[in-house]
Amino acid sequence: RKEVEQDPGPFNVPEGATVAFNCTYSNSASQSFFWYRQDCRKEPKLLMSVYSSGNEDGRFTAQLNRASQYISLLIRDSKLSDSATYLCVVDPSSGNTPLVFGKGTRLSVIA
Amino acid sequence: DVKVTQSSRYLVKRTGEKVFLECVQDMDHENMFWYRQDPGLGLRLIYFSYDVKMKEKGDIPEGYSVSREKKERFSLILESASTNQTSMYLCASNPSGRSSYNEQFFGPGTRLTVL
Numbered sequence: 001r002k003e004v005e006q007d008p009g010p011f012n013v014p015e016g017a018t019v020a021f022n023c024t025y026s027n028s029a030s031q032s033f034f035w036y037r038q039d040c041r042k043e044p045k046l047l048m049s050v051y052s053s054g055n056e057d058g059r060f061t062a063q064l065n066r067a068s069q070y071i072s073l074l075i076r077d078s079k080l081s082d083s084a085t086y087l088c089v090v091d092p093s094s095g096n097t098p099l100v101f102g103k104g105t106r107l108s109v110i111a
Numbered sequence: 112d113v114k115v116t117q118s119s120r121y122l123v124k125r126t127g128e129k130v131f132l133e134c135v136q137d138m139d140h141e142n143m144f145w146y147r148q149d150p151g152l153g154l155r156l157i158y159f160s161y162d163v164k165m166k167e168k169g170d171i172p173e174g175y176s177v178s179r180e181k182k183e184r185f186s187l188i189l190e191s192a193s194t195n196q197t198s199m200y201l202c203a204s205n206p207s208g209r210s211s212y213n214e215q216f217f218g219p220g221t222r223l224t225v226l
Binding site for chain 1: 156
């Protein structure tokens, strides 16, 4: 069962570059969507929620396409500190059910 | 600050031993979760609990059991550890209600090695 799929990467980009990650989900009834960030040897932490209209938080922009069942994360002006694994996360139903995590996309920003 | 703590950062056990991994959260969260994370496989849900004395199987419960006697504490038990249970174990919690409204907070993880 592959409910949430991501390109594992790694994406190696120079500082200042713009990079985009996509994620697809299989359950069309999914209600809510998130991006989590996981630094090397650390626990995952919420980066941002993804809203239907798209949303932005500084250099980060998240977008949702329900018709095509994919979510994207765009990072502008990449910093060395953006190097991490980015996990796409989906709430599969309207009940109190566990979140479904993608396997993550690894990003390395290079000086 | 929400805090989820796990009893050990690193643990080395022998095949066949009974292993207890403890998780404690200090924010009065109803929901607690145990995951394991392996390279190339991502986070996989082992068990979760929505209330004291409640447990639900996740995607990979075989070889594991859990205990939730108090709201703040959720224990993962490996009845007879095997080498294929060598992994990073992550505990998480969030408040009740739709999980989508509530950020899931993770502990720092326990890296378990079974020899």
